[in-house]
Amino acid sequence: MTAPTGEVYRIDWLPGTDVLHGTCHCGREHTSQDPIEMWEWMLAHPSGHAVDEAQGADA
Amino acid sequence: MPHTTAFARNQWYVAAYSHEVGRDLLGRTILGEPLVFYRTEDDGTAVALHDRCVHRRFPLSESRLDGDRIVCGYHGFTYDTTGTCVYVPGQKRIPRTARVASYPVVEQDALVWVWIGDPALADPQVIPRAPHLASPGWVTVSGMEPIDADYGLLVDNLLDLSHETYLHGGYIGSPEVAETPITTEVDEGAGVVRVSRHMGDAECPPFYAKSTGIQGRITRWQDIEYHAPCLYLLHSRIAPVGVLPEEDGSDPNGFHTEITYAITPSSDGKVYDFWAVSRDWATDDAEVTEFLRGNNHTVVMQDVDALNLLQKTLGSERGGYQELSINIDTGGLAARRILARLVEEGAKPVERVQ
Numbered sequence: 001m002t003a004p005t006g007e008v009y010r011i012d013w014l015p016g017t018d019v020l021h022g023t024c025h026c027g028r029e030h031t032s033q034d035p036i037e038m039w040e041w042m043l044a045h046p047s048g049h050a051v052d053e054a055q056g057a058d059a
Numbered sequence: 060m061p062h063t064t065a066f067a068r069n070q071w072y073v074a075a076y077s078h079e080v081g082r083d084l085l086g087r088t089i090l091g092e093p094l095v096f097y098r099t100e101d102d103g104t105a106v107a108l109h110d111r112c113v114h115r116r117f118p119l120s121e122s123r124l125d126g127d128r129i130v131c132g133y134h135g136f137t138y139d140t141t142g143t144c145v146y147v148p149g150q151k152r153i154p155r156t157a158r159v160a161s162y163p164v165v166e167q168d169a170l171v172w173v174w175i176g177d178p179a180l181a182d183p184q185v186i187p188r189a190p191h192l193a194s195p196g197w198v199t200v201s202g203m204e205p206i207d208a209d210y211g212l213l214v215d216n217l218l219d220l221s222h223e224t225y226l227h228g229g230y231i232g233s234p235e236v237a238e239t240p241i242t243t244e245v246d247e248g249a250g251v252v253r254v255s256r257h258m259g260d261a262e263c264p265p266f267y268a269k270s271t272g273i274q275g276r277i278t279r280w281q282d283i284e285y286h287a288p289c290l291y292l293l294h295s296r297i298a299p300v301g302v303l304p305e306e307d308g309s310d311p312n313g314f315h316t317e318i319t320y321a322i323t324p325s326s327d328g329k330v331y332d333f334w335a336v337s338r339d340w341a342t343d344d345a346e347v348t349e350f351l352r353g354n355n356h357t358v359v360m361q362d363v364d365a366l367n368l369l370q371k372t373l374g375s376e377r378g379g380y381q382e383l384s385i386n387i388d389t390g391g392l393a394a395r396r397i398l399a400r401l402v403e404e405g406a407k408p409v410e411r412v413q
Contacts, residue, residue, distance in 0.1 A: 007247045009393075013240035013386050020386060025247070035389040039396065 009042050011035070024049060061328035062373035064211030066090040067288045067398060068405035069176030071186050073321035073333055076201060077169045080105045084129065086120030088325045090175045094162060095120040099127045099140060106140045107162040107173050113144065119159070169193040170321065170333075176405060187286035191317040191337040198342045200352035201319075201335035204363050208370035210330035211395065213322050216362055217291050218254060218391040220281055226365055230358050235261035235279070243389045250397050254283040254390035260300050266354050267297050270347050271314045271340070276300040283390065287397045293318035314340050328370060334359050 007025045014021055022030045022038050028049040032038040041048055074087050075096060085096040093110035095118075110120050112131040122132035128145065129138045136157070137146035144157035163174040163181035169192040174181035191197045206213065216222065223232035235258045244253040258279040267273065278301060282294040295316040304310035321333035336355050341347045373380075384392060 009245045009247065011243045011389050013242065013389065015240050018386065020389065033386075034384075035386060035392055036384055038389070039392055043396070 011038055011042075062209050062212070062370060063327045064209050064214075064324075064395075064398065065402040066175075066324050066405075067401035069174075069180050070288055070401065070405065071165070071172045071174055071181075072289045072323045073170050073331075074107065074164075074173040074323065075171045076203070076333070077105075077166055077171055080171050082124060084120045084122065084124065086110050086118060087331070088329075089173060089331075090324055091326045092175060093118065093120075094173065095129065096164075096171065097124060097129070101127065104140075105164045105166050105171050107164045108138060108140075108142045109159040109161075111159065112136050113157050113159060114147075169199075187290045189290065189292060189317075189319050189335075191339075192319060192335060196342065197317075197337045197339050198348060199335050199337040200348060200355065201333070202352075202356060202359065203334070204332045204359055205325065206330050206332050206363050206366050206370075207328065208330060208366035209328050209373075210322055210324040211398065212366050212369055213320075213330050213332060213362075214285070214291075214394050214398065215391045216366065217293075217320055217322070218252065218283065218285060218394045219387050220254075220256065220283070220293075221387045226361050227358050229265060230354060230361070231264050231266045233262035233264045233279075236281075237387070241387070241389065243393060245393045245397070247397075250287045250401065252283070252285040252287065252390055252393045252397060254281075254285075256281045263297070266351075266358070267314070269354075270350055271297065273297070273299055273314075278302060285390075285394055287394060288401055289321050289323060291320040291322060293320075314338070328374075332359065332363065 009025055010023045012021045018033050020032050020035060020038050022042055024042055024045050026045060026049060030041045068090065072089055074089055075085060079085055080096045081098050087094055087096065094107050095110040096105060096107050098105055108119065110118050112119055112133065114134055114136050117131055117133035119129050119131060123130055127140050135148045136144055138159055139145050142159040142161040144153055147153050147157065163178050165172045165183045165186055167186060168189045172186050192199055221237040224234055224237035239256050239258045242255045261277055261279045263273055263277045277297045277299060280296040284292040295318060296313045298313040302312045304313060317337040319335040323331040325331055336351050
């Protein structure tokens with residue numbers, strides 16, 4: 001299936017660090033150093049997305 | 060117990076390259092289903108049927124064609140292109156149950172795709188494209204290697220290219236691949252995982268140095284597009300270090316190479332690894348073509364050996380062993396999760412509107 005849905009999750013590994021910076025399709029952001037934890041947060045949408053984590057809660 | 064990833068049914072899979080399907084019968088096992096492929100005499104349409112005669116289960120792929128019909132090599136049961144048995148030996152009445160399943164087939168981009176699942180759900184429009192495999196102006200080298208490994212291990216392998224540095228050093232690997240952070244994007248509904256690794260200043264591995272003639276260091280971009288479950292595209296761009304595409308989007312000084320894989324599960328613990336390298340540069344240079352063919356085959360065989368060994372090793376592990384995932388696995392983890400969803404969806408009974 002190739003049609004894009006617009007529901008895109010994005011995870012950037014920040015250069016020069018071990019930090020992953022995730023952006024959910026809803027725009028909420030999250031930082032983590034563990035890809036498994038990152039995907040759990042991402043896919044729990046909208047649960048756990050209430051707090052603005054733009055500053056990086058557990059980075 | 061072999062290490063296995065469940066199969067995702069109700070999906071299209073690459074069964075063969077177009078050039079492999081002809082007037083000789085070709086047997087391939089896909090998602091545990093034995094299939095036989097051939098091309099009709101009249102209009103060259105590719106046909107896929109279940110590869111077992113209804114009579115005594117003889118493989119039809121080890122039989123022969125009579126026109127567009129397969130004649131079983133054991134007792135002569137004869138099937139047309141729809142799988143209907145049109146002849147049995149010694150009697151006029153053909154039992155109503157004498158038919159083998161036929162499978163939806165689509166031929167596109169020099170690939171033969173087969174639908175495994177409920178034929179009523181087969182929509183050719185959703186098959187992902189790999190146009191470079193059959194477009195004018197592109198030259199492709201390709202092959203297929205069967206691997207005695209779970210298809211999930213090949214997905215893991217291809218989604219995390221940091222292994223190039225270690226497994227493929229001296230070919231396509233360089234230190235920068237493993238050292239450079241990746242960006243991962245998942246389009247959930249489309250079932251697409253994108254992993255990008257852009258290296259600004261990297262060593263040029265022999266695979267590219269010898270084929271492009273670039274001396275010195277390079278800017279190297281790897282942009283993966285994995286259309287789960289089967290098609291994997293790696294858009295590769297290399298150029299002398301610091302040389303970027305023009306502002307208008309053109310890229311006259313970049314070398315673009317499309318690396319295509321089709322990951323087709325065969326049976327439990329076995330996968331077909333279809334691989335292709337396509338380029339739109341030095342297209343008339345036969346020496347480059349042969350170099351890329353040989354070099355990439357070596358690279359693929361390094362993966363084949365590693366995955367055969369890994370499968371054997373995992374099979375001897377006690378149950379409940381642990382893995383450890385780090386940042387390089389972000390894309391691979393996304394792919395595993397999408398595959399798990401496709402497996403679940405493919406296993407559900409389908410509600411049909413009457």
